[in-house]
Amino acid sequence: MPLLSEEDRTAIKGHFDLMTDDVTVTLTKAPGECETEAILSELSELSPRLSVDVVESKKESALLPSLSIGDTGRVLFRGIPSGYEFSSLLTGIIDCGRSENTLSEETISFLDNLQEDLHIRVFVTPTCPHCPPSVVLAHRMAAYSDRVVAEAIEANEFQELSVKYQVQGVPRTVINETYAVEGAQPESYLVEGLKKHMQAES
């Protein structure tokens, strides 16, 4: 039985029709059945522009399942993209499939002038409706700048990481281990906060 209803397939297809470029999603998973692989397979049927590569990993230390959206290797999702995070996955695919950039001029200027690499980790739960905007923003920054890697991390699935990064509420955005933002924040707030932090550090 398909995971997506006919109504959802129609709605998703409408979004995917906005894509002008081809997108590959690479799924790294443990051996065996995987619901994430099944949902990606259903999604790939909805657009000729979307293809899915599946890689099996036997490493016990790997964060699996793991998705890399597009071919940059910088737009990542760790865990099962279910619940509200399914919309983060869809938005990530649509973004990678369009040449148009939707970041603000201020954010683009900030990214163009980056002197160091940024590793953004956004901790989320599938039941958090405020989380996808934080993931989408981080993914857009990573898609734009080769100095940025953005990982969405499903906090329930990777509890060791959640403990390490002191996650007791979501979304929690941690950047380069040194800067953290609680809650869903507008793009301008995140960038301004980050600028100030980087100035203070330098």
Next chain:
Amino acid sequence: MSFNVSVGLVDSGVKKGEDSYQLVIAGGGPAALSAALYAARYGIKHVVLESWKPGGQAALTAEIENYPGFSLIAGSDLTDAMKKQALQAGAVFHMETVETAVEKNDKILVKTDSAEYTTDYLIIATGAAPATLGVPGESKYYGRGVSFCATCDAPFFKNKRAIVVGGGDSAVKEALHLTHVVSELGLVHRRDKLRAEPFLATKLIEHKKVATYWNSHLAEVVGDDMGVTGVVLDTPEGKKHIDTDGVFLYVGTIPATEPFVSLVELDKKKAVLTRNIVGTSNPRVFAAGDVTNNGFRQVVTAVSEGARASAAVFDLIQNEE
């Protein structure tokens, strides 16, 4: 966990700055979603500026049991279904936050964090944000034990202790949600009985995991480098320290009216002062839902007001033609 498809949250990133509309709807909760549905069906040229918190407060409610037609539905499922329905009807959503709205040349100029819109009419449905108490430790430990969203953060308190502060419907509903997860739950309320629906209130008070602290106020949140470790309460017997891992605050809301202060009259609590339910002091501006002074803050009243507001705009447009 199912792949429930939150298509409503997909941000296609399409922006149309400096465009002209008949109607701008500010907000993303039930009032705005209902206004969007009706505006789309009326054929009004509109855009919904839904900000970064789609679904509004209702989306953060774990379980809703009093929305007609549903014995029990997750708040997020209900708002997601509303948005899907509005999208199917042709509603247009932009994920932008309204920063200011002012009158300009017989129109209203709405500025967001990334664009500008000129519109003939505006519906303010921006809802309300959780109020804070301003007590020591509250902001310091936000995200590290202090939370306003049990639906989002409950998993972090599995088999741990938590307290809920508040006595209204939201406090009681979210406290009941937390009882499924935590080992012990304290309920702190400033009065000697709950304001929430009696059915839910009784269910909570009688729950074996729940301890109640009546006529008590949260005085301080205390913790260490890892997060919250306890709270100090002002009780009728004096200060009392309680060990806890989480503090969930439901102590009222503050209407999100800041961008609209020059457009419409507000009441003392900063809610939009309405007349005839959805009208405001400005004939081109309507208001719906928790942002108003209408009082009864329920999803069912919010959707009703959203529909009325779009209908009022439609009538005005018809009369102009």
